[in-house]
Amino acid sequence: MEVLIILFPFIAFLLIGLFGRRLGDLPSAIIAVLGSALSFLFSIPALLKALNSPFSVKLYDFISLGSYTLTLGLYFDPLSAITTSLVCLVSTMIFIYSIGYMENLFGQWTYKFYAYLSFFLFSMLLIVLSDNLLGMFFGWEGVGLASYLLIGYFHQQKYATNSALEAFVMNRIGDWLFLFGIFSIFYLFGNLNLLDIFSKVKEIDPNLLGLAVLLLFGGAVGKSGQVPLHTWLPNAMAGPTPVSALLHSSTMVAAGVYMVARLYPVFESAPQGLKVVALIGGLTALFASLAATSHTDIKKIIAFSTMSQLGLMFLALGIGDKNSAMFHLTTHAFFKALLFLSAGSIIHAFHHHARDIYEVGGLRKYMPITYATFFVGALALAGIFPFAGFWSKDLIIASSYEASFSLGVFVSFVSFLTAYYIFREGFVMFYGPERHKGHFEEEPHEAPSVMLVPMVVLAIGSAVVGFFEGWYMDALKEHKEMHLNIAISSVAIALLGIGLAYLVFVKRFLDPEKLYQSLKPVHTTFREQFFTERLYHKILAGGYMLYSKVLYATFERQFIDGVVNSSYAVSSALGSLFKGLQQGRVNLYILFLLVGFSLLVLITFLGGR
Amino acid sequence: MKIVPLEAYLILSLLLFGLGVFGMIVRRNLVAVLMSTELALNAVNVAFVGADSHLGLVDGQIFALFIIALAAVEAAVGLGIIVAIFRLRKVESSDELTDMGG
C-alpha cells in the first residue's frame, strides 16, 4: 500500500509521457499535480505509522551478487517519512504554481515538462525511501537525469543546454565517487541493506570505513553543489523557475544532506570523515554567501544562498548534529522554494524577460502579495523570530558554538552575510526607482492565483513550521534546548545584516555604485566564485577537449593508424619490387627458366653427393 | 668406325645448344626466338646421336626422332601464334608484347 507513494508520480510520468500529446498540456499538468498530491496524502498515514514503529516494505529481488541477493524495498522511519511528506507537499505546491508559470508555453508540447517533473518526484522519493544503497543510487541518478532534462528544458538555447550538460557531468563525477563508496560498503558489510549495515557498523575498522565514507560523501558533494563540484548550481538557473524552486533548492540538492543523515550511523563511526564533511560544508557556506553578495541575477543570488545553506547543513552534520541539519533542511525547503516562487512571479510578470535585479525596482506597489511572500521568505532565511529559519538556524549556531567558539563566530558571520544579501535583493527589487520602465514594455502585475496560492501556502509554512521543532525533535528521538543568549545574538546579527542592506540600498547611506566601483576586485573575485568557474570551463573542460582533439589528430590518426596503413604501404612496395620481375617479355621468362633449371640440377648433383 | 670422337659430338652439341639458348634470350624477333629454339633442340639431337654411335645403342636415335617430330609440331604452332600476333598487332618484336607484365 505504501508502495503507491512512489508509484503515483511514476504512473503520472508514464501517462503524461505516452499520452501527453493527445491529452494536452493542461490535463497533463493536472495529472502531475494529482500524482504528487496523492503521494502526499498517502504519505501521511505512512508517517503516522512510522512514528510509532519504523517498518519496511519489500518490493522484489533485484540481483544476486555472489551469495547475497539484493532485494529492493522501502523503509519508513521518522526521518524518511517526514522527508517524504515534505517533498510531496512542496512538489505539489510547485506543480500547481507551474501551471500558471508555464502558461504562456502551453500549446508547445509543455506536457513534457510535467512528465519530467513527475519522473523527478518518483526518483526523489526513491532516494528518500529506499531501504538499500542500490535503490538510493537509482533515485540518485534519476534525479540527475530529471535535472538535466529540466535545466535544458529550453533546449533551443545554447546557454540552457550547456548548463544542463555541465550539471549532469558534474553530478556524474559525484556519482562515480558515490558508486565506489557503495562498493566499499558492500565489501565491508557484505550487504547493501541499510538496517543490516546499521546493525554491523560497530564491527568495522574505522579506517576502512573512513575511506568508504569519503567516497559516499563525494556523491553528496556533487549532488548538493558543494565545493569543489559547485559550478553547475548557479548555471542551473537556466531552467524554468519551478525547476529552480523544486530541484535546485528544496529537494534534489538536499538529497546530499539527506543521504549523509540517512547513513549517519556509518558516518559517525568514521570521525575523520565527518571532519571532511564539516570542512567542506563550512567552506562552501562562506564561499557561496560571498558570491551571493556580488551577483545581480535574480535567481543566482538565491541559488548561491541554497549552496550556502546546504553548506551549513553539512557543517551541522559534520559537527555531530544530524537532527539540526535535517530540521534546517525541512524549514529551508519551505522558505527557499518560496523565495524562488516569488522571484518567478516577478520574472513571469515581465513575460520571462527579467533577469537582473537592477532591471526592476519599486515593485512593492505593483505586486503586493509577491512582495509579502518574498519578505516572509527573506525573514525566514535570515533567521528572524518567529519565522521558521530562526528555529533551525538557531540550532545550528548553537551546535557550532558548542563545538568551538570560533566555529560559532564563523556561522554567525555567514548568517550576517545571508541576511545582508537576501535583503539586498529584496530592497533593490521592491523599493527604489522603477527601473523596469526603462527596460521593459510590460506593466508589472500580480501573478495569477494559481501561482499565488502555492506561494501563500509556502509562506504560511515558512512562518509556522518553526514551531514544530519540538515535535520534530521528539520524532527523531532527540531533545533540544533553546539557548536564549544565542537566540538573541543570532537575531541581532541578522538584523545587523538587514540593517546594512537597508542603509545601503534603501536609504543610500553609502552609495552602492561608488562602493561597488571601489571594491571592484573583491566583488569580482566573489562573483566569479574565486574563478573556479573559469578554471573548470576553460582549463579543465576546455583542456580535456583540446587534448582529445590533438591526441586524435596526431597519435590516433598518424601513429596508430599510420602503422596500420603503412603495413599496406610496405606490402605494396614489396609487391612492386617483385612486380619488376614480370616484364611480359618472353625472353626474360626463358632466362628465368634456364636459371631455375640450372639451380635445380646443381642442387640435385650436390645433394646426391 | 670411331672416326669422330665422342667429345667432338658433345662439344658441338654444347656449342649449338649455347647458341640456341643465347638466341632465345637475346633475340627480339619472335621468329628468331623460334629459330633459336629449333637450334637448341637440334643440338640435343646431335648429342643423342653422337652418344649412340659410341655406345652402339639405338635408344638415343629413337629419342632424336621424337624430338624432331615434336620440334616440327612446336614450330608449326609457334609460327601460327606469331602469324596471329602479327595479324593482330602488326608487331614481331617481343619488346612490344608486354601486356602480361606488371
Next chain:
Amino acid sequence: MGVLLTVAIFLPLVSALLVAIVRNSTFSRIISIATSVVVFLIAVYLGLNFDWNNSSFQHTIKLPWIQPLGISFSLGLDGMGMALFLLTALMFVVAFVWSVKIEDKPNLYHALFLLLETACLGVFSALDFFLFYLFWEFMLIPMYFIIGLWGHERKVYAANKFFVYTFFGSIFLLLGIASVVIYGYIISGSVSFDYFFLKNIQYPLWIQLVAFLLFGLGFAVKVPMWPFHTWLPDAHVEAPTAGSVILAAVLLKMGTYGFVRYSLPMFPEASKYYVPLIFFLSVVAVIYAAMMAIAQTHIKRLIAYSSISHMGLVTLATFASDGNALNGAIYMMVAHGLSSAALFMSAGFIYDRIHSYHMDDLGGLARYIPNLAIVFMLSGLVGIGFPGLAGFVAEFLILLGTYKNYPVWAFVAGVGIVLSAAYFLYMYKRVMLEEETISDYRREKWSHLKDLELHHWIAFVLILASSVLLGVYPLPFVKLMEHTTRMVFGG
C-alpha cells in the same frame, strides 16, 4: 534439443540460398524477416528450457565429422552462449526489420545477412575448435561484402581494412588452435579438436603463456582492444546501418566471447600472469577511446569509439578473477550490443533523412524529428549506464567485481561513467538541441522531415524494451551469466 539448435543455426543458410535464387525482392524481404523471427523464437524456447542449475553445456549435439583429425560437429550452449545466442537472434530480427526499405540489390543484401546470421550463431555455439574457427572466419566474408557494396564513400578502404586486419588476427588464432591440438596429441596420442578434451588438459606454464598470446591476439583484434582498434571506426563509418548494427552488437562480442570461453578456462595461470598487461590495455581503451569519442564530429565514429571504450570494461572485468566481474562482463556484452545497435540505428535514421553524419551539418533536430530525439536519448542512456537500463547492471557488476581484487584499477576505469556521459550528451546537444543556432535555410529544409516509421519503431522498441527488462529485472539474466561463471571459476 541439440537438433533444434542446429536447425536454428542453419536455417538462415537455407533461406540465403532461397533468397539468392528468387527474383522477387518482396519475397526475399519476407523470407529473411520470417527466418530471423523463427530463429529468435527457437532461441527463446531454448532459453526457457535452459536449466541454469545444471553446470554443463545444454542443447548439445555431437556428430563425428572428419574422424581421422578428431574433428566433430559439436554444438552446445552454456549461460553465456545462450545469452549471446539470444542477443544475436534478436539483433538479426532488428536488422532485417530495419532494412525492409533497401532498394539497392535487395536479394543479395538479404542473402549476405542470412549467411552472416548462420556464421554468427555458429560461433557462439561451436564446441569443436575446427568448427569454431570455420564459423569465425566465415563470418568475415558476408560482412566484407556488406561494407564494400552498400557502404558510404570510403567503403572499399574500410572493407579491406576490416577484412585484412581481422584476418591477420585470426591467423594467430589458428596458430594457437594448432598449438593446443598438437600439444593434445603429444600428451594423449590422439588428435582431437574437441573443446572439452582440450580444455581439460593441464598445459604447462610456458605453453600457456605462448598460446594465450596467440589466442589473445586473435581475439584482441576482434574485441577490439587497444591498440588494435583502428579498423572499427572506419568500418562503422562506412558500413550501412544494418551492417553497423550487426557489427557492433554481434561481431564485437566474438572477441570477448573467445576470452571467456577459451583463454580464461584453458590458460588460467597465463590469465593471471598477463593481468597487468590486459588491465593496462583495458583501462587505456576505456579512457583513450572516450577521449577520441568526444573529439569527433562524425556521429558514427563517435559511437564506434564508445564501443571500444565499453569493450575495455569487458576485458577488464573478464580477467579480474571475480565472479561478479565476470557476470558483469557477459552482461555488458549483451547490454552494449543493445545500446550500440540502437545508437547506430539513430545515426542511420538521421543519415537517411538528412544525408549527413557530420555534426556541422546537424543541430536542433529535436524539434523536427521529436520521436527520434526520445529514442536517441534512451539509447544513449543505456550506453552511459543509467540505472533502470541494462547498461547500469553491467557496469555495476563489472566495477563492483573488479574493485574487490584490483580496487585502484576499478576506480580509474570507473571514471568512464563520467567521460561517457560527457561525450554522449555533448554529441546529443550538437545534433539534437540548440535549435537557435541553425540557419533559416535548414529550418526550411527540415520542416518537412518525416519522423520514425513503423519499421523503425518496431526495431527500436525491440531493443529498448529488452534494455529496460534487463535493467529493471536482471535477476534471471544474471543467473544465466552465473552459469558460465560457475563453470569457469568453480567447475
